[in-house]
Amino acid sequence: MSGLLEGQVALVTGAGGGIGRGIAARFAEEGAGVVLHCRTAVEAAGEMASRIRESGGRAVVLRADLTDEDACRRVVREAVDWGGGRLTALVNNAGVQLTGELPGMALAEWQAVVDTNLSSVFACTQAAVEVMREQGGGGSVTHIASIEASRPEPLHAHYAAAKAAVVMHARAAALEYGPFGIRVNSVSPGLVHREGLEEAWPEGVRRWQAAAPAGRLGRPEDVGDACVFLASGLASWVTGHELVVDGGVSARPGW
Template structure:
């Protein structure tokens, strides 16, 4: 029987208390990873850590605002103190502040870019420093979106941030390849999350009908691709963007 794919590795996942982050935390833990649940929602995050521990995983919680440089540095210091460093980073934390362009405030535009893009940059910088210090030939996974490729009306802030994460992925991948660190991104499409559950059902049905594979994606579909990128199965891949869309917008 083969060893778990992430045995002995530590994964820091931002926004891990629910949605795609929680799906990745569970999937990584099932393959032997130690998990740092990085999230601002302390009560929910602690529940998630307890659930992971009850399942036999090593897990820890750290409250972090990914837009705060000092807080991000403290997150990776925590990962080092608890588990000896970090081997996998998933930049998943995000927010939405949707509005058409003419009604969107500058504050809402900046907030979405700060959380998604600045947050990913800060966490990536800290993770690379940790990986270099420990000699980990680690993996960084950025959660982009198909919105970064095709654009979504009412989401100029979100689409801009997610497109920027692709550029961040590719530029960082070129810089850190010499250390054996890989950087890749995932662009999910229509996935069953809290956001899609709030959609008008007729609109949701129309969207699902446009997916060539004929169904909405599940969080586990994204988590499986993240596991592939975190593991040695993707050891010769860096600077890549993998679309998890069921073929929509191909």
């Protein structure tokens, strides 16, 4: 690897899931010390942390429910302590994708998705930026959104609305945090492979592959590559940007 993130300390939320593990792996490969946050997938996050350490990298796992603002601040504080008083990058990846019909959706169902996918982004970003401002030297924050932020699917109204808000939060935060040398961007993936997806949704996978100019599903590492770029010096003049990583599906006409 090229060492694009050598010397950085990064916190990746939701790092027990497939995309989160892919992001953490790529950050470590590029030289960053990585804090892998998880809520329930402790074993999966721990396995990735072990792989990173076995490859000569630095990694630790922290567990928290990020729907709790105090837990968000605690995770950031513990990440900073582990990083020797530094935190240079945050990737807000934690999220849930639940389904439900909008006409009969209870407020509690809506709130469960919004709290996990949006409010945690606000709280973790605010806590991380406080640290980045105090330590000087700036930093980067990357939100994992979705192409559903602009192309909603049926039964995903709460998810799509939350992801659209995540994209806008990144733009608004870029404006307000830019004077402190902190860049904020979002990455919007398309359909990313996970174990068992082809068996669980064969028709959807076939339709995606047919629609994607790249001809395949995404890989967690594809999302990780985008995040590495945005956290690196190569993106020093990139902020408030939504980077779509979907194999070209968004280029297809919708009519």
